[in-house]
Amino acid sequence: xxxxxxxxxxxxxxxxxxxxxxxxxxxxxxxxxxxxxxxxxxxxxxxxxxxxxxxxxxxxxxxxxxxxx
Numbered sequence: 148x149x150x151x152x153x154x155x156x157x158x159x160x161x162x163x164x165x166x167x168x169x170x171x172x173x174x175x176x177x178x179x180x181x182x183x184x185x186x187x188x189x190x191x192x193x194x195x196x197x198x199x200x201x202x203x204x205x206x207x208x209x210x211x212x213x214x215x216x
Contacts, residue, residue: 159170197203 159167162170194204
């Protein structure tokens with residue numbers, strides 16, 4: 148582990164649990180693709196709207212899509 152990373156890790160150990168969670172989230176966001184994030188947000192909005200209407204995906208369809216052809 149690089150010296151700079153070790154130093155940051157030691158500093159992070161002094162943070163509260165909430166501060167560590169906020170830091171972890173910020174670090175994950177560094178690699179976040181805005182286009183991918185937008186698509187995930189869109190799919191989530193569609194799923195929420197369908198659930199509110201009482202529409203639910205068929206488990207077999209979901210598994211088939213996840214497992215591919």
